[in-house]
Amino acid sequence: MRVVNPLVVLPLVLAGCASGPLQPPPPPPAAAAPARVVPELRPGIPAGYLGRALPDSLALLPPPPAKGSPGFAQDQAISRAAQKLRRTPRYALATADADLRFPHVASAFSCALGIPISQQDTPRLYLLLQRSLVDAGLATYAAKDHYKRTRPFVFYKEATCAPADEAQLRTDGSYPSGHTAISWTWALLLTELSPGQADALLARGRAFGENRLICNAHWQSDVLQGRAVAAGALAMLHANADFNDDMAAARAEISSLRGSGVPASGCDAEAAALQIRIPGVQ
Template identity: 55%
Template structure:
């Protein structure tokens, strides 16, 4: 199946999986050139000011999320924090209903990896300009990935790159498998909310991350390589489902942890 998809994808003008361009060693480049990516500094308002009603809402969301520390939902948030592959590929497997891997769904895998770069980088205009303090620094309480603390302290909180990536993936996967769009979009929302649960982003960071995701995915649709890869991903998922593939892991436990 993978070999057939590779040949079909090359014929259709999609990503050449034998020579994927790199953003840095081991990380494939996005589909978009820097000047084509949406600019968060132009699209987003300034983050909530200290003492403002909007910041009070962010503070309240952080307090509510604090009640989940140590819970199964907290554990999902820690897992959602991982954006390296192959682990990151499994985040939406339960919602999609089939496993995602470089071996069995190579075009879907590269679609996620390349769009990750586009969506993530789209947030950095505002991140670098505002340098908003992360909630775990401001409220001096635990976060779910303590090994990342030193790195995150130096990286602006607003908007959330993880939220942008997760919502971009959700929008793309909902096109790949429209019949499961509700489950996929719900998982994309939860992926972003994991950053609030994890105490590394404010709610407004996550909300505006979704805005950047929508802008990025809209721009991606003008890119022919993205569109070709999207079509190949649809075929891969259909073939996997027809072959009886099932999502790996404990999807019931994930659903229980994410239940409202």
């Protein structure tokens, strides 16, 4: 074995020390982490976070008010009051809120949040809304399919704000409201992401659900219990790692976009519509 003379090595070490301590060689570059694969319901349509592990709305909720009960009488009174808002700006907003298709629905909370929500401006927030919509919406179906409650437009033989949807809605149970479960889930998670806008976000979430009364698609008890389903869905979402990753990324996007000063658009018209309240709904 060859012996290294320390008198030869020492000057090299001292020379290195003259300009600072010896540094180990840099490690090889780490391989890039693989991109997270988002499951899809069909090409281009992301699945929810929870899969089949959804809150059981049938176990969570009481039965809907029976015909002839005081609860149903209240539902009927609110339904008739809501129909007085046809041909108003609030009815136009309710019609817009009825459409749950992306990219349209992603902007529903832009004014309340104070920044535009879009796939281009806030891609992780956009994905968060897409995936949580699936979970909140599907969580209503255990109760919907069990009770098969008749919707008000069918009960009264009237129209809705979305005539193209009526054939499907006739066979889709009214209780609880899926639109409300989705909008209240969004209102709650957006409030977590941007607590400074809490009042506006929660008010917009409430109005989104109540717009289903104006559209003649739901009874008030459907809307109220849709919020309960939303609370259960969001609680379960918080135990999901992918959801929490997207929440963190969305929070950073919101902060960055707000710092750039890019405003949401169309907010004056929305604010005016939201000033029109359903008579009897506090």
